[in-house]
Amino acid sequence: MRTTIAYAVLGQSVGSKRPAKRQRLSVDQRQTDVSGDVWQDVNQVFEQTSRAQVISAINLFRAQFPEFGFLHPDDLEYRQDELSVVQKLRLLVIVAVSHRYSGSYTANINNKNILFIANEMQKRVTSGPSLALIQTFLILSLCNWGDGDGFNAWMHCGIATRMAQGLLSTGFASCGKRETLSELEKRTLWTCFKMDRLLSCGKRRQAMFSDGDMHFSLPVNDTQFLFGQSPQAAPIDDSLKVYGPDDHLVLLIRGLRIWSRVHTWIAEGGRRQPGMTEPEQCPFNETSDWSKMKQDLIKWWDSQDALMKYPATKVSVHAQRGQAERFGYINLVYYVSLLFLCREFIPFSPVDEVKPRGPIEPPLLKARGPDSFWLQNVFDLYDAASQISSLLSDLEHVGCPLRTPFSGLCAFSSTLWSIYGAAFPNFMGFTPSQTADADAQAERTMAVLYYD
Template sequence: MVDQHLDNMSAGTLLKGLNVFTNKFPELGILHIPAFQKDLQSNYQSTRTLLAAMLAVVKMQPVLVNQDWAVHLLSSEAYLDYTKAKLADEILRPPRIHTVQALLIMTLHEWGSCGFHQAWIYCGIATRVMQAIHSQRVAPYPLDPTADGSKDAVSLAIENRAFWACFIMDRMISSGTYNPPMLPMSEMVKLKVMRPLSTVEFAFGPDANLITMGFERSTPLLDQQPEEPLIIAHGFEILVSGFDIWAQVMTFIFNDGRRAPGMCAPENCPWVSGSPWYRTQSQLRAWRAGQHHRLHYPSNSVAIHMSLGYGESFTYINLLYYVCTLMLHREYFPFLPTTVSAPRGPVDHPTLEAEAPLGWWEESARELFEAAERIADLLHEAGECGIALATPFVGFCAFSAAYMNLYVYRFPQMNIGRSTRADELMKMCLDYLEEFRGVWKIGDAWIKTLKYASLLYERAADDRGQYLGKTRDDFNILHQSIHEFRVLDRSDQHIQEIEGAGGRDDGRPVEPLSFEGDSMHLDMPLPDILTDLTNSACEQGAWSQWWPAEFGLILDQGGGGGGGDVDTATRQNHNSGVSDTGHQLPTVHPSDAYND
């Protein structure tokens, strides 16, 4: 049935689906629309498999709601079942580029659906098939001497994009895991893979002289600046080098970051030139400097780039920059400060063995919380422009920004009172995540993690003595969840940590919140979940405080997905240094903080 459906699909429906995919998944800019249409006419099975994979993720996108052409599509599940069945056979046949492309789409889908093992396998197979295709063309003595290694310019362009998409997805799904990336940049150099092509080069094929130059044109991806700033037409190339930096950031964090052996030594402190943190930060800044200034947000708006047809790529590039900035700076900030804590580094073992230069922590705080602000504003502006992105990586950006805005809302002095919009920005991220979790299952675990962080920080802000002397080790699992791109639901462990560290553990098993049953479903609107949480308060008193009252008010006013003004009086009190109970907030004392 699916075969017949795909064969009978109208040209209009096909083109609209391809357009949605191309715009909404910048990290998978792999489909060359004219070539794809031509291949469909050739009736290749691998082409139909790729079409089904593409339609599976397109059908999930919120942008399809109320679109007349989309009613002719099957369910996402029907396309997925078809794709999986066909790929099981195709991966062992002679390598085809359509198989690689379908595997990459399935990698993204499985990751967003919390099928992390499946995503890892799909990505690995895609990479191996792609390496076989490339070797078949460039190897002096290919394994299949009967294969024709000659390609026209457009075919070479498609091969180029697919290879670099393997690189991006390999970097992406290695983040938040302890699995090493399979496709290092050094291997791309060794294979002389041409640098990622621009939008124009991908559409029309690279010039003949560019093909002969090979990888030499890609050296800016390594340690050199491009001769000219890269413009938005080079968006895919920018993402390639950006995700290489992203992978370095996440590797640093998941190898224990500043807690790794020797990382607290004076020569490895983050402000020291040559330290691992400083080198990565320098690479990130060089990557940013290599982009044309018109690609930098907020000095340039999403709306401007939307008018040029590049709104999604512009948003994605800037999200990547700001989330890397956020993750780098967050690594050294206390996990559990107090309401009077000033910007400072870790205060529990192992502490840094050198003093930071004057003003360094204040500047680090500015960059950290500004990055969280920019992410929230980007997502909100993109939504207002009607070009909202809903891919797993973008969801992680929203989750990370939501957490940091929650953090600085409860502990405003950690940014010296500069984050005056923290409550508003938090709502923006929640609005995004509410819609996101309707597309990708991974969003549910991020929302749950935010609820537990909110519970902890509300208690810590309201009662300074409750967690006094507690270290990050007392909240190790919650801390882990806050960093994970491969996030899991660890609700039971989170509440046990919070109850135990807060002295509320009376020896009885903690009743974990159940999201199962007739009265609670994760597919209900987020405000309804929060209402059910409040109504099902347990005797330990945790659930009645599950979400900060201010954020509950925000969600009630916003209807879970719309706008709605926040409590103006609450914000004014918060911004003026007055607590929600009307008391003046204590003055800052740098040494008065919980342990990190």
């Protein structure tokens, strides 16, 4: 079984052929290959799209992508004759994204419809920024990311971010260091920040929105946003605040900020960076960059209400409230960040190792560290992989599957380290039963990764 899974993870076919990677569509392709189902005129397409279809798409989009916190009840009350072309494009791109989750999804046609939207948006790049334009480019970047087209995802997110920065300096009520932004504007800007962090995962890309640029406050909670309530006074000591289900957007912002630091550190070399072998940078010392990131991750986890923590709180509880996906997303951020931190000091092939003792491939650490640290690191790694697998399976079980590029990364990472555990049971300290469980866990997570 391990061989079968390993081939699948490596992208090689076993029994059935995996679909080829989608090619990036070009404008020329759209002009020479047009069928009756491909969109060609914004107003005509919007007239033919029923309100029920748009509302269903908005609700599905909100569930699958909680990081896009700018959708508001007003979006459900739109009047077609009052919408600009850009506002129609914004709703159409949501329909296109959501269509991927329907039984009638046809990749070829849907991709060309998304290309049509991209074409229409590019015509308006120099016409002046607006919230609707920024939000549409952000959703468009999500479409590209889901297609594996990282370059166009990054470019469209970059366009949205530059527009937002332009409005931040000149347009959003002339916002300066003093708070003058509306909640919708803030949520749009924070979405730029989050997408920038997500798309830079594993890439050595300069952040377009640095932390220093985000001088405005965090979003209010969902209840305050949806009902238009005034925010409550924050405690003087922010570390005393406990964040619950309504605060998912703040939790995602802070969690993705930590996740960005973790994967940026790893992309820049991780433990192989200059100076990382020195005693003060060894992970078991609190002075190390690794330890500081883990401390921040744990502090973020501790700031959450017990209701937000998996597996102590079941997915089914949040499913009853219609919030299972956002609950899953926040927990995935925690566990995948922990997994990436822990894996940095795990040997690639510990064939002759009987227990964890830190890196065995150069560069080697200049201080050994306590055995208990290395044992705990391996335990945390495999526990994070297990929690990701169980969480994704639980979401599927309650009918709230989270199928996004980020959840795909989490599923792949969990599968890989489940295979690792089954491949090196002596190093992991596994019994035959635990080894079989690791094998089964990898198989189960792969089923989530390769859903029909």
